[in-house]
Amino acid sequence: MNAPLETSSLYDCRDAFVATLEDLAAANESIVAVCNDSVGSSKLAGFREKFPERLINVGIAEQNMVGVAAGLANAGKIPFVCAASPFLTGRALEQIKADIAYSETNVKLVGISSGMAYGELGATHHSIEDFAWIRALPNVPVIAPADRIETASVIKWAAEHQGGCFLRLSRVGVPDLLPENHVFELGCANILRDGSDVTIIANGTLTYRAMMAAAILDKQGISARVINMASVRPIDTQAIVEAAQATGAIITCEEHTIFGGLGSAVAEVVVDESPVPMKRLGVPGIFAPTGSANFLIEEFGMSPSGIADSATKLIMRKK
Amino acid sequence: MNSHDLRLMANKIRRRDVQAVFEAGAGHIGGEMSVIDLLTALYFDIMSVNPDNPNDPKRDRLVLSKGHTALALYIVLSEKGFIAKDEISTFLKPHSRLNGHPNRTKVPGVETNTGPLGHGLPIAVGMAKAAQMNDEPWRTFVITGDGEMQEGSNWEAIMAASQFKLDNLTLIIDHNRLQQGARLVDTNDVAPLRPKLEAFGWAVEEINGHNMDEICSVLAADKVVKGKPKCIVAHTNKGQGISFMSDDVAWHHKVPNEQQYKQAMAELEEASQ
Ligand SMILES: Cc1ncc(C[n+]2csc(CCOP(=O)(O)OP(=O)(O)O)c2C)c(N)n1
Ligand SMILES: [Mg+2]
Numbered sequence: 148m149n150a151p152l153e154t155s156s157l158y159d160c161r162d163a164f165v166a167t168l169e170d171l172a173a174a175n176e177s178i179v180a181v182c183n184d185s186v187g188s189s190k191l192a193g194f195r196e197k198f199p200e201r202l203i204n205v206g207i208a209e210q211n212m213v214g215v216a217a218g219l220a221n222a223g224k225i226p227f228v229c230a231a232s233p234f235l236t237g238r239a240l241e242q243i244k245a246d247i248a249y250s251e252t253n254v255k256l257v258g259i260s261s262g263m264a265y266g267e268l269g270a271t272h273h274s275i276e277d278f279a280w281i282r283a284l285p286n287v288p289v290i291a292p293a294d295r296i297e298t299a300s301v302i303k304w305a306a307e308h309q310g311g312c313f314l315r316l317s318r319v320g321v322p323d324l325l326p327e328n329h330v331f332e333l334g335c336a337n338i339l340r341d342g343s344d345v346t347i348i349a350n351g352t353l354t355y356r357a358m359m360a361a362a363i364l365d366k367q368g369i370s371a372r373v374i375n376m377a378s379v380r381p382i383d384t385q386a387i388v389e390a391a392q393a394t395g396a397i398i399t400c401e402e403h404t405i406f407g408g409l410g411s412a413v414a415e416v417v418v419d420e421s422p423v424p425m426k427r428l429g430v431p432g433i434f435a436p437t438g439s440a441n442f443l444i445e446e447f448g449m450s451p452s453g454i455a456d457s458a459t460k461l462i463m464r465k466k
Numbered sequence: 467m468n469s470h471d472l473r474l475m476a477n478k479i480r481r482r483d484v485q486a487v488f489e490a491g492a493g494h495i496g497g498e499m500s501v502i503d504l505l506t507a508l509y510f511d512i513m514s515v516n517p518d519n520p521n522d523p524k525r526d527r528l529v530l531s532k533g534h535t536a537l538a539l540y541i542v543l544s545e546k547g548f549i550a551k552d553e554i555s556t557f558l559k560p561h562s563r564l565n566g567h568p569n570r571t572k573v574p575g576v577e578t579n580t581g582p583l584g585h586g587l588p589i590a591v592g593m594a595k596a597a598q599m600n601d602e603p604w605r606t607f608v609i610t611g612d613g614e615m616q617e618g619s620n621w622e623a624i625m626a627a628s629q630f631k632l633d634n635l636t637l638i639i640d641h642n643r644l645q646q647g648a649r650l651v652d653t654n655d656v657a658p659l660r661p662k663l664e665a666f667g668w669a670v671e672e673i674n675g676h677n678m679d680e681i682c683s684v685l686a687a688d689k690v691v692k693g694k695p696k697c698i699v700a701h702t703n704k705g706q707g708i709s710f711m712s713d714d715v716a717w718h719h720k721v722p723n724e725q726q727y728k729q730a731m732a733e734l735e736e737a738s739q
Contacts, residue, residue: 184613186647206616206654207583207645234582267492267558268566271533271581437558437565 152358157320161259163295164316165190167302168227172198178306181216181228183209188318189229189259209234213242213254220253225306231265232258232274232315240280247311248284255305256287261315262352262402263430263440270434274315279407281313282380288333289379291315291409293354294324297377300331308333317352317402319440324355324375336383342372345458346390346397348413350376352444353400359451364458371458382412384420391421395465398426398458400449402440405429424464426457467510469678475545476506476678477738480707481731482541482554488727490558492566496704496717498538500642500675501609504700505530505542507681508607517547520574526604527577527593531586532611532640533567534719540564540573548575584617586610587637591623594635594695605687609638613645615656621666627695628667635695636685637668640675642704644715663697675700708733 172178172194179201180194186204195202203219205212209230216226228235235258236243247254258277265272281289290305290312292298298316305312324339339354340361349357354375361371372394374386390397397417399410410427417425428449435443444450448457467475479502487493505528509515513526530539537557544551549563556562563572567581578589590608597604610620627635639659643650650656660670669691673680683689684698704718705711708730722730 184616184646184648184653188646204647204653206650207613208616208618208654210618238582238584265566267490268534269569269581271567271579436560437562438560442560 152322152324152355152362154322154355154359157322158295159318159320160292160295160298160316161190161318163298164257164302165193167299169194169197171303171306172201175225175306177223177225179203179219179224179226181205181212181219181226183207183212183230183234185230185259188231191229209238210242213239214246216254217242217246217250217252225253225255227255227257229257229259231272232261232277233272236274236277236280236313243281243287244284248286251286252311253309254311256311256313258313258315260318262317263435263443264318266439266443267437269437273435275403275430277313277315278379278401278403278409279411282407282412286311288312288381289315290377291351291379292377293350293375294321296323296325296327296329297331300329301377304331304333315351319352321352322355324358331377334378334381334383336378336386337375338372338386339375340371340373342370343394344370345462346372346374346394347400347454347458348374348376348390348397348409349400350379350409352402353449356444356449356451356454357400360454360458363451363455367459369459369462376409376413379409379412382416384416387413387416388420391417391423396424396461398454398461399428400454401429402444403429404432406432424461426461428454428457469682472506472510472678472682474738475510476503477734479506479538479541479545481734483537484722484727484730484734486537486541486554486557488722489555491721492558492719493537493721494534494719496644496711497532497535497611497640497642499706499708499711500702500704501532501535501640502538503676503678504609504638504640504681505538507678507685509542509546511682512685513607515546515575517575520548524602524604527590527606529577529580529586529590529608530568531580531608532583532614533580536566536568539568539576543573543575546575549573583611583614584619587620587623590635590637591627591630591632594627594632595630597634598630598632605634605636607636607638609640611645612639612641612643612650612656615639615659616654624663624666624668631693632695633690633693636698637695638698638700640702641699642702644704644713644718646718648715659699667694668697669694670697670699672699672701675702676706707737
């Protein structure tokens with residue numbers, strides 16, 4: 148806890164994803180990858196080389212892709228569906244609902260380049276609704292790892308887990324945050340930094356920015372707790388209630404619309420269990436303008452200093 | 467425009483496109499080179515559109531369903547006068563209207579926001595159906611990629627168009643045989659396209675999608691087949707006009723380096739002589 152944050156090296160979590168998937172596939176013949184002309188963008192070229200028969204590329208056909216994965220799972224395969232998150236979750240949403248969630252199928256949905264990773268390509272290619280869409284469905288855990296260590300651990304967990312899940316990955320570089328031996332547990336948050344004045348809850352590409360914001364706040368004499376909430380559903384209710392009680396204010400940060408995502412999930416718990424002032428940072432319910440992911444994240448007030456500013460304002464609302 | 471001038475215009479658009487991709491450091495250059503002759507013929511010979519009145523209810527409609535080649539459309543629209551030519555240099559820059567996929571709420575002349583493949587044809591069917599219901603003479607054109615034809619939504623729309631007898635609708639398939647990561651034949655081969663479309667009740671023509679005379683002639687209004695939607699299978703090359711890009715899947719969205727940029731521009735310049 149409170150280890151210094153090293154941000155000079157940033158890593159694309161897709162690399163940890165495919166390295167782990169290839170290792171798991173070598174040990175377990177049932178693991179297959181399913182994709183939609185997305186071998187390159189999902190970094191599956193190595194998997195294809197090692198297991199050519201186990202890469203199922205259906206072409207540009209996402210509804211078919213998810214349906215095919217459900218059928219493969221029915222026959223005992225463990226499909227990892229790898230596709231750009233906006234098309235995987237948006238186009239095939241009803242397949243995800245009926246064929247995976249409702250049918251309780253053992254399909255792992257891997258949303259690649261989620262959030263605003265495709266920045267300049269525009270809002271069609273942003274996946275800032277996927278937490279909300281998938282979180283509304285029973286039986287499909289929603290998980291957004293914060294670094295390459297957590298990504299690798301989440302992929303191992305998914306391969307073991309009996310049932311569907313949605314793993315939300317980015318391509319935008321993030322530093323190492325979690326300890327090398329970290330083991331992901333569904334529904335368990337990680338307190339990355341303890342604090343008593345305010346809590347910052349984040350996941351995915353925002354967790355390290357939350358850590359940097361806490362360092363800024365520290366210089367101002369404000370003690371911020373930072374919680375990495377990879378598991379959005381199920382969510383760690385206890386960690387949220389404890390944070391509300393110990394710090395009296397919670398700010399959430401996500402590369403997602405503030406309608407229905409991590410902030411909403413946290414607010415649901417806070418309202419039910421332990422009401423305290425909150426601020427939800429994210430995309431404020433608009434289609435983002437042109438710009439890179441990092442530019443847009445700053446634009447929407449989620450640079451480290453932006454988060455710190457919101458935190459100081461929030462603290463003033465504490466009774 | 468005569469076909470000589472159309473060829474010069476297409477060449478100019480290609481050069482501006484390559485320059486913009488080079489300067490922005492992103493774009494879908496292969497598919498842009500592949501579709502530019504078709505777009506040029508549509509906007510400078512076939513379609514009736516008015517930059518001073520972009521929403522004229524009687525205008526012909528073009529839906530660029532393969533929205534990843536938005537840059538080519540932006541340049542065509544700038545040459546046609548819908549947007550300023552110097553705006554092209556803002557492509558992909560923060561807050562620019564010109565992001566990687568076209569947005570009708572920002573850019574005049576764009577009919578619909580494409581980007582997710584498989585959306586344009588159903589929308590074009592709706593447009594053509596409205597013109598038919600209102601007994602209006604304007605035509606609807608839609609350009610899809612050939613990889614894009616793997617999306618099931620297209621085949622739902624293909625059935626609807628033929629059921630509705632939409633002879634005011636023209637689907638142009640940019641048949642360059644390549645998709646994002648590989649050749650169609652190695653992924654999910656939708657070819658041959660003609661018998662599939664014919665089986666669904668469409669009138670089908672195959673052309674060289676880089677031959678201006680063939681493009682203009684096949685798209686002319688007098689070629690409409692009464693009661694049948696029309697599909698043009700345009701045989702094209704991804705990266706057309708640039709030797710080292712042509713027919714190479716690597717150039718789906720690769721960006722030329724300085725030396726490649728110079729060579730590409732030199733080749734295009736020579737072709738314009
Ligand atoms: C629904 C959807 N799935 C995947 C993509 C990613 N993608 C962008 S372009 C492309 C390949 C398109 O190939 P094709 O239609 O043949 O176009 P062209 O060769 O003309 O570039 C893919 C898979 C997308 N934009 N939309
Ligand atoms: Mg193609």
